[in-house]
Amino acid sequence: MGRNTRKRRTPLATKAIAASAALALGGGGLIWANFYASAHEKAPDNRTKRNVSQVVTIYCPDVGQQLRNVPDRARGEVDGELASMDQQITDAYQRLVTTRRAQAGDANFVQNSILGPLKDRRKVLLDRIKLQINRAGGKAPGDLDRLAGCTGRPAGGQNGGGQNDGGQNGGGQNDGGQNGGQDGGGQPDDNGNGVAGPVADDFIKIEDVQPNSRNLPNGLPANGDSGSTGTFTTDCGTNENNLFNSDNLIAAPGVGNGAHHVHDYVGNQDNDAFSSDEDLANADTSCQNQGDKSTYYWPVLRLQDGTEEFDANDEGGGAEGNIGRILKPAQAQLKFVGNKQGDVVAMPKFLRIITGDAKSFVNGTANANTSWSCTGFEDRQSTDKYPLCPEGSQVVRTSNFQSCWDGQNIDSANHRDHMAFVQADGSCPNGFQAIPQLQVKLVYDIPTPTIENGQVQNPYAVDSFPEQLHKPITDHNDFINVMDEQLMNEVVECINTGRDCT
Template sequence: MGRNTRKRRTPLATKIVAGAAALAVGGGGLVWANFYASAHEEHPGHNRTRSAGAQVATIDCPDVGQKIRDVPDRARGEVDGELATMDSQITNAYQRLATTRRAQAGDSQFVQNSILGPLKDRRKAIIDRIQLEINRAGGKADDNLDELAGCQGRPADQQQDGGGQNGGGQDDGQNDDGQNDDGQNGDGQNQDDNGNGVAGPVADDFIDINDVQPNSRDSRNGLAADGDGGSTGTFTTDCGVNENNLFNSDNLIAAPGVDNGAHHTHDYVGNQDNDAFSSDEDLANADTSCQNQGDKSTYYWPVLRLQDGTQEFDANDQGGGAEGNIGKILKPAQAELKFVGSQQGDVVAMPKFLRIITGDAKSFTNGDANANTSWSCSGFEDRQVTDKYPLCPEGSQVLRTTNFQSCWDGQNIDSANHRDHMAFVQEDGSCPEGFQAVPQLQVRLAYDIPTPTVENGQVQNPYAVDSFPEQLHKPITDHNDFINVMDEDLMNEVVDCINRGEDCQ
């Protein structure tokens, strides 16, 4: 299914996770802890499930990668590899959380002593190596990174406010005796999963599109204000909907050279040689699914799945079923890739191999500072929501829309945290000082999905975005990735078209 067979650098922690996952597979597949004590709350048009207790549902760790700034180029690969290993450690800790319910019930300090404490030690060792690698390469590592070593356990319905830690401290990872008596809530509901074998999504992650207020979402990434002399053209590139079945759980931008660096499966359109081991030369020489053969850019996003019991090709693989990403992969019925201009002036060409990540795969624990995907339904496009999956009426498609950062620092095709070289427009539509406007990529994905039903606080046959295991398939973790591999002539055509105010393809 499009997997690359070149030798992969696999972090030791990933191998540990694989062993732990294998032990947890049985019968109907891998069961992931959700630890809900549910009380049902009626809302107009839909049901929502609230946690009545504060049982530990997931592992919440500060995102070290987003805090790193000064990394010399020659240390980037090693640092990215260390960060990928850190992600694997969190996956391993979450796996342990999910499979030690009985031990937790008998020991209120089990999570802290057996999971969070050892995890902190392992993260501290990696942070030390990152600091050493940065300093050896001539950079100046942040001495305060050690403060990010500690993690905590927290309930599934408690989202962070952007700090990545709940109050900056740690708790013992438990609520009272750590569990709800015999591991069931008052009505006998099993807390170990959402009824579909994994920890999420749950009923509270869905909302009837009719209950979303029109124009209520403050879009940080749109062209927010009218301006004089803006570039009003568009350029649309047609790259299909992954008809070639190119899937993998790598992330070439965030974890180059690391097998399963994403811990979830991606859909790819455009470039056909896209995995963790693809060099810029590989990308430039690859085939493309785009109709315009001058566009070898790679466009990729986490797959959506319908949790209907389907055994996909990755049902037993890391990134797939072994990490809680189960069910039928849903390809978009339509994938619209469009570049638009700036409301404050002309745009300039993107440099070749410019990398952009938008959204945050860890928004559930990191907070919503970088969350950047809108969910909606066709026919209801004025109703956009970021932290819920929409329940669409019959005949309406689920829409997934992302508008990328469109301000470039004029120098770098990437940055240490894969964000600082790009920025969103300011409130007046202009770029921050030191940045210049480039064509803004807008991705609109439309899906034909049977509408899940929510009854008695349970969601039946839900759909969900693939995610890191500890992110519990929350819709706010959706994200999108892009590497520009247009040839120079095509990029100049895109820029000219946009600046002339024309609509091209």
């Protein structure tokens, strides 16, 4: 299935998901044990379980987004430590969902046995990050320690406390988040398959989405009736070569399973955590235009129908709650467009762009860039719910990338600062210049899930970090430009002269 066999560096914090923490789901891979305990299940002392069982996930401040000035020679090690932090969260979340009985008998269990030790382990990695930055000649932020503490997230509510308060208000710091779920909208369910979502409330009939109601500031289309109005479309297929892995070359280079969820890849065929720029430049490509060796990747969608996929027992797959049949898009349109205010300039080779936020459920929507819709209803865009499409209509995922570049860097310490979205009038912020905007449109043939008695049957969901609960707002998309100079110049010329090219 296109899986890589090169030696993989796993995060330092914890190198494996404990097999004892998961149960075999007949034909459906591994599931987290006892994910949502019933509110009426009896504890060992026959007391009804309290609302502590409503702590459904863990919120940890996103350290990576706070690191703006990491020297180049320290970035590899820092990215490795950040990946270790992600593994720590995965392990703590695993413990959260497999200790429901202990939580019911001890109101302080989550804080004392999960969140407290997690804070101590994160503090060790934060100290390492500071040391690595300072040794490389940089100056580590003096307040990183405030990001060590994590909180429990109760049921209900879409987004976490956000980065500004370090998670202090995300779910009740004083009680470990254990008492925050009383008014959270009731006990969630697991749809009978034991994994962390999606739940019925994560879906909406597309007819109930108001036209032109997308409420996120990001991902505005870059062009219109003025400026550079041309387009360039590249056809790279729909992953017919079955290239899948749970790496993330941009955010976690050199770390196997750095994403903790599986990606679809089109374009470059040598894309994993260990691919160098030279590897990418020398690789094969699935794109019809062989001058385009760019890598385009996104988290897979799965249909939770009991199918046991190839990764049912693997980290990133079933062992981390990503179960069910992987759905390839029926169509993957990769189009580059221009800018409303004027011409675009060429992208530098090996430019890296991440759009959206895989941790939006707990991070908040500052970097979210999700657009879900249905064919025939594409003026109706949902940001935080999966659409239920009527018969004959297909599910659509759209990502409009950042299209303003700082003119100097192909990446940045937090993998975002070198890029920016256009402003409301289509112009770029001061110091940035317009480049072709990548727009990715993915269309899927998916049986429409049904919702009965508050449960969704055979739901589909985007792969996610385990603690993100497969929320649709965590959808994201990644791109590394590996077009040759001749093709990139052709893209720019087509866009600036108003032509539509392929």
